[in-house]
Amino acid sequence: MPGFRANPPADRSRITGVSDEEQETRNPGRATRFGLGALIGLLAGFAALAVAELAAAGVRPQAGPVTAVGGAAIDRAPIAVKDWAIRTFGTDDKLVLQLGILAVLALFALALGVLAPRHRRAAAAGVLLFGVVGAAAATTRPDSTSFTDSLPSAVGGVAGAVLLYVLAGRLPEPDAAPAAPRHPGQGWDRRGFVIAATAAAAASAGAGVLGRVLNGGGDRDAVASRDNLRLPPAASPAPAVPGRAQVRVAGVSSFITPNDDFYRVDTALVVPQVDATAWRLRIHGTGVRRPVTLSFDDLLRRKLIERDITLTCVSNEVGGPYAGNARWIGVRLADLLADCGVVPPSRGGPADQLVARSVDGMTIGSPVEDVMDGRDALLAVGMNGEPLPFDHGFPVRMVVPGLYGYVSACKWIEDIELTTFDAYDSYWVKRDWAREAPVKTQSRIDTPKPFARPKTGTVMVAGVAWAQHRGVDRVEIRVDEGPWQDATLAAEDSRDTWRQWSYAWQATKGGHTLTVRATDRTGETQTEKRTRTVPDGASGWHSVVVTVE
Ligand SMILES: Nc1nc2c(c(=O)[nH]1)N[C@H]1C(S)=C(S)[C@@H](COP(=O)(O)O)O[C@H]1N2
Numbered sequence: 001m002p003g004f005r006a007n008p009p010a011d012r013s014r015i016t017g018v019s020d021e022e023q024e025t026r027n028p029g030r031a032t033r034f035g036l037g038a039l040i041g042l043l044a045g046f047a048a049l050a051v052a053e054l055a056a057a058g059v060r061p062q063a064g065p066v067t068a069v070g071g072a073a074i075d076r077a078p079i080a081v082k083d084w085a086i087r088t089f090g091t092d093d094k095l096v097l098q099l100g101i102l103a104v105l106a107l108f109a110l111a112l113g114v115l116a117p118r119h120r121r122a123a124a125a126g127v128l129l130f131g132v133v134g135a136a137a138a139t140t141r142p143d144s145t146s147f148t149d150s151l152p153s154a155v156g157g158v159a160g161a162v163l164l165y166v167l168a169g170r171l172p173e174p175d176a177a178p179a180a181p182r183h184p185g186q187g188w189d190r191r192g193f194v195i196a197a198t199a200a201a202a203a204s205a206g207a208g209v210l211g212r213v214l215n216g217g218g219d220r221d222a223v224a225s226r227d228n229l230r231l232p233p234a235a236s237p238a239p240a241v242p243g244r245a246q247v248r249v250a251g252v253s254s255f256i257t258p259n260d261d262f263y264r265v266d267t268a269l270v271v272p273q274v275d276a277t278a279w280r281l282r283i284h285g286t287g288v289r290r291p292v293t294l295s296f297d298d299l300l301r302r303k304l305i306e307r308d309i310t311l312t313c314v315s316n317e318v319g320g321p322y323a324g325n326a327r328w329i330g331v332r333l334a335d336l337l338a339d340c341g342v343v344p345p346s347r348g349g350p351a352d353q354l355v356a357r358s359v360d361g362m363t364i365g366s367p368v369e370d371v372m373d374g375r376d377a378l379l380a381v382g383m384n385g386e387p388l389p390f391d392h393g394f395p396v397r398m399v400v401p402g403l404y405g406y407v408s409a410c411k412w413i414e415d416i417e418l419t420t421f422d423a424y425d426s427y428w429v430k431r432d433w434a435r436e437a438p439v440k441t442q443s444r445i446d447t448p449k450p451f452a453r454p455k456t457g458t459v460m461v462a463g464v465a466w467a468q469h470r471g472v473d474r475v476e477i478r479v480d481e482g483p484w485q486d487a488t489l490a491a492e493d494s495r496d497t498w499r500q501w502s503y504a505w506q507a508t509k510g511g512h513t514l515t516v517r518a519t520d521r522t523g524e525t526q527t528e529k530r531t532r533t534v535p536d537g538a539s540g541w542h543s544v545v546v547t548v549e
């Protein structure tokens with residue numbers, strides 16, 4: 001261990017009258033103490049996180065400091081940062097955020113460790129302070145209902161602080177200290193330090209791994225409630241998807257998106273796991289003459305309908321992946337609202353906004369008019385023939401054809417409040433996104449991929465187009481600056497789903513740009529005007545550049 005070399009100048013040695021064995025424990029130099037300080041800082045930080053993780057397993061996974069601080073950061077991130085994160089990291093954005101938090105914590109742990117040899121108390125207090133920050137974040141999360149959420153960070157902070165204090169006490173004394181050793185006759189107990197540090201590292205690793213395993217195992221009751229669930233058949237089943245809705249060209253999206261491939265966009269660092277048997281949905285607010293609280297069984301006893309609906313995210317760039325099409329089964333929200341005495345604004349109802357609230361504190365506001373205008377707005381319980389996956393909102397979520405997810409598709413829903421747009425701004429509206437956001441007509445080239453090198457001759461160009469609740473009536477393709485040519489439309493499933501299309505292109509050698517645009521059933525053609533995703537969804541034409549060989 002080269003770092004432990006003794007400090008040569010004899011006059012600095014404070015070790016007097018000790019055995020030969022202990023002579024090797026003479027004080028190391030300044031640089032070594034700096035390194036040792038950094039090491040114990042990292043150790044203390046690691047221990048704090050590991051203990052917190054283990055404690056979170058006893059409280060709830062969301063109460064862990066990294067998750068809590070990460071959640072707070074997501075809620076407070078400026079829109080530009082969030083936009084950049086989702087553009088740069090896509091659905092890995094949450095992983096990157098958590099790695100970033102860990103990196104920042106590591107830097108602070110290093111700094112506190114370097115401080116520790118000279119200022120033991122202050123350094124330990126610094127670790128405690130981080131515990132306080134974590135505890136504050138955990139208890140102020142919107143889904144936090146108990147003060148116990150502060151425990152993981154508090155316990156972790158104390159563990160880290162104590163460890164830093166103890167290990168710092170075992171370090172060699174600083175050069176500037178008075179000549180007398182702190183522990184007369186002992187000096188720098190190298191072996192004791194190594195043993196203590198190794199034991200702390202091993203214990204932390206054990207606690208951390210155990211905590212991860214326990215936190216990752218999922219909520220047993222929630223998992224069981226999903227496993228035991230058999231969805232009743234729909235009283236109003238969806239017609240079979242027309243065989244010709246799927247274009248048979250390699251590289252085109254699957255017409256029905258399998259659950260495992262369905263895009264996921266939400267703010268949850270830990271996916272909520274809700275026990276369906278304990279789940280309740282409250283419907284209340286302005287103009288709700290008969291407020292109710294429903295259990296999951298209450299919902300299943302109602303008439304279930306099954307519908308194919310394409311869901312798209314407002315954060316989807318032109319040509320982007322945040323669109324998916326699934327067969328949903330659920331309760332018609334409009335019927336349920338009518339049973340509660342809700343009247344849409346067009347018939348004189350006082351509430352124009354329906355605010356859905358999830359177990360993790362997300363709020364999503366939809367126009368009551370849209371939800372009750374006859375479209376199949378659902379409280380969905382099933383997705384592609386199975387109960388909703390946890391990632392997609394188990395046990396119940398909303399789906400409203402024609403509206404972007406952030407204004408319609410609340411996952412893990414537990415509360416519906418009727419109010420007005422004037423009275424309340426939902427989560428994303430507070431963050432500069434539009435109050436109302438109908439889906440914009442869009443089209444995407446799935447194949448060929450950008451920068452593909454197809455051979456001359458017939459090249460199949462194909463993809464999807466969507467204009468939910470209006471329907472797609474036409475898709476056109478343009479090669480370079482040539483004329484627009486009609487693509488062949490695949491069969492339509494419903495006007496609430498996307499529609500596939502294909503175009504047999506006679507490709508000539510060289511570089512070419514393929515561009516697509518769609519026209520919806522109102523006759524409106526997708527605009528060329530490029531806009532950003534903020535505030536109400538990207539617009540513009542999707543182009544792909546290829547080189548024909
Ligand atoms: N509870 C909750 N529901 C949510 C969100 C969220 O962050 N939290 N995100 C919304 C957004 S922005 C979209 S696009 C859809 C995505 O649904 P999916 O993840 O099932 O594809 O969920 C919506 N519902």
Ligand SMILES: [Mo]
Binds near residue numbers: 313314
């Ligand atoms: Mo979204």
